[in-house]
Amino acid sequence: MELLRQEATLLSLGDRVLSFDREGRPYHYFRQGRTYKRALDGSLHLRFREGERRRRRLSEEEALALYGEILDLARRHLRDERRRREVLRWTPEALLDPTPYRRAYAWPVSILPPDAYLSVVLQATTGCTWNRCAFCSFYQDRPFRKRSEEEFRAHVEAVLDLLGRGRLLRRGVFLADGNALALSEPLLPLLEEVGRRFPGEPILGFLDLFAGVRKEASWWERLAALGLRRVYVGLETGHPPLLALLNKPGHPREAIPLVGVLKRAGLSLGVILMVGAGGRSYAKAHREDSLRLLSELPLDRGDIVYLSPFQETPGTPYAALGLEPLPHVEAELALWAEAIRRMGLKAARYDIREFLY
Numbered sequence: 001m002e003l004l005r006q007e008a009t010l011l012s013l014g015d016r017v018l019s020f021d022r023e024g025r026p027y028h029y030f031r032q033g034r035t036y037k038r039a040l041d042g043s044l045h046l047r048f049r050e051g052e053r054r055r056r057r058l059s060e061e062e063a064l065a066l067y068g069e070i071l072d073l074a075r076r077h078l079r080d081e082r083r084r085r086e087v088l089r090w091t092p093e094a095l096l097d098p099t100p101y102r103r104a105y106a107w108p109v110s111i112l113p114p115d116a117y118l119s120v121v122l123q124a125t126t127g128c129t130w131n132r133c134a135f136c137s138f139y140q141d142r143p144f145r146k147r148s149e150e151e152f153r154a155h156v157e158a159v160l161d162l163l164g165r166g167r168l169l170r171r172g173v174f175l176a177d178g179n180a181l182a183l184s185e186p187l188l189p190l191l192e193e194v195g196r197r198f199p200g201e202p203i204l205g206f207l208d209l210f211a212g213v214r215k216e217a218s219w220w221e222r223l224a225a226l227g228l229r230r231v232y233v234g235l236e237t238g239h240p241p242l243l244a245l246l247n248k249p250g251h252p253r254e255a256i257p258l259v260g261v262l263k264r265a266g267l268s269l270g271v272i273l274m275v276g277a278g279g280r281s282y283a284k285a286h287r288e289d290s291l292r293l294l295s296e297l298p299l300d301r302g303d304i305v306y307l308s309p310f311q312e313t314p315g316t317p318y319a320a321l322g323l324e325p326l327p328h329v330e331a332e333l334a335l336w337a338e339a340i341r342r343m344g345l346k347a348a349r350y351d352i353r354e355f356l357y
């Protein structure tokens, strides 16, 4: 059975479901309990459950074979002429080719919050102004750089080229990289450009505490007037000694005035905490101080508290801290989530291994 949506073509064949964007590229293939997702760089990612949730990136050979299988199914079962043309103009090699993605993104998109996976990512900056948190490797491959207005306009064009009619699947614009919202005045023309090219779309972005506290309330009101809707604050922990150990600047309690001004400007928040960071020895203080801080933040039901099960990333200074890992991070996360929901707030999981753009 085929379903011809304005933004996608779906083909349902018993235990298989195939989804194509309006450029004709497959983006989702469900086959016998396993899900394959295509990222915009052409790579294919498998997700399945075997006791726990598992995931891996397919090798090029595997991806080519799977793209071949998908195209073959489309050739045999897709009836609508226009949609057939969209899909069957692709080859497995063209679907795997990362060149169009690399033309749009000089540096790959490293991470997004889970509710922003389907946004259009625009890099107003590349890298992170700080780039020295002990646990974070997202931007270690690049220096911090702000894009000029001209560079940004060219980047927007390249991203639109990459997405083509695949843009119909997406909602909102995520202003990357790590903390693009740390920019001052130079951010304004970039936001105006986003407003011109994506009228009415909500704009989202990360903000670190140390960058946010330096801005006045009136600044956030200006950004809100230009379309900024949600800000994701990487708080990580409410326990000051742990934040210092993780080498993240700022003091957790600075979140109280920051969240206050962001809320007064009409913005919604995603507050991110890393459950399990600091390992066994910090677990109790990390939980207690974080929950206490959350209870003091002026958050409401329009905001999300993201709980990220801590993943030690190889190659980061975190390993050298010699901390004994927390043995049951999932149980700990459930405890946090329950306490947060009791405060009347939304808690959601933020597993960085699930990220795909």
Ligand code: SF4
Binding pocket: 128, 129, 130, 131, 132, 133, 136, 137, 138, 139, 178, 179, 208, 234, 248
């Ligand atoms: S956690 Fe945020 S501030 Fe720290 S290095 Fe990573 S992107 Fe930069």
